[in-house]
Amino acid sequence: MTTRYDLAIAGAGPAGSVLGYLAARAGLRVLVAERSHFDGPKPGETAPPELRPLLARVGLSHVLDESTHTEAPAVVSVWGNAQPAERPHILSPFGNGFHLDRRAFDERLAQAAGQAGARCVSRQAFVLSEGSAAAMQSSRGVGSACKPALRLWR
Numbered sequence: 827m828t829t830r831y832d833l834a835i836a837g838a839g840p841a842g843s844v845l846g847y848l849a850a851r852a853g854l855r856v857l858v859a860e861r862s863h864f865d866g867p868k869p870g871e872t873a874p875p876e877l878r879p880l881l882a883r884v885g886l887s888h889v890l891d892e893s894t895h896t897e898a899p900a901v902v903s904v905w906g907n908a909q910p911a912e913r914p915h916i917l918s919p920f921g922n923g924f925h926l927d928r929r930a931f932d933e934r935l936a937q938a939a940g941q942a943g944a945r946c947v948s949r950q951a952f953v954l955s956e957g958s959a960a961a962m963q964s965s966r967g968v969g970s971a972c973k974p975a976l977r978l979w980r
């Protein structure tokens with residue numbers, strides 16, 4: 827059986843999953859394929875308080891529960907300068923910042939996309955081959971069509 831999608835998204839990072847979530851909510855048939863199983867290291871664990879209203883705006887506040895983060899009252903960074911720079915969040919109208927568990931955070935966003943109606947699969951990579959559009963690659967090899975071996979979130 828052939829499954830047709832309006833939108834195929836390579837990668838269930840925050841960008842891919844939120845796009846998949848919004849597109850599915852808008853009524854598109856969406857495929858999100860993630861090449862990993864959310865088990866590798868992922869940089870990007872510090873998020874500012876402004877993440878809260880951004881997620882709220884698209885109905886994803888619930889993703890920020892205790893399993894995905896600990897609150898961070900400030901960020902201290904050493905960036906282009908030997909002197910540590912501190913950014914306290916005490917005056918932020920949105921509260922504290924976040925120290926994210928990226929694996930849990932990314933998985934929760936992918937789950938939200940699945941719950942909105944997107945088909946989300948892991949351990950499936952998009953590969954670009956000459957003369958064709960994207961194909962899917964799994965541990966079983968490269969296929970000419972999307973044949974997800976693992977269906978996780980629906």
Ligand SMILES: Cc1cc2nc3c(=O)[nH]c(=O)nc-3n(C[C@H](O)[C@H](O)[C@H](O)COP(=O)(O)OP(=O)(O)OC[C@H]3O[C@@H](n4cnc5c(N)ncnc54)[C@H](O)[C@@H]3O)c2cc1C
Pocket residue numbers: 836837838839840841842859860861862868869870871872873950951952953
């Ligand atoms: C060292 C470092 C430190 C950082 N620190 C911070 C920080 O403190 N705070 C912050 O906000 N940001 C930070 N960032 C930036 C942050 O990591 C990124 O902005 C964020 O992860 C981007 O999200 P994304 O969804 O666009 O991409 P990603 O999170 O990179 O997700 C892309 C996904 O696509 C998958 N993928 C890739 N190719 C394919 C394919 N062909 N088929 C299927 N799946 C595929 C990958 O496995 C991955 O899961 C940091 C980045 C780096 C490199």
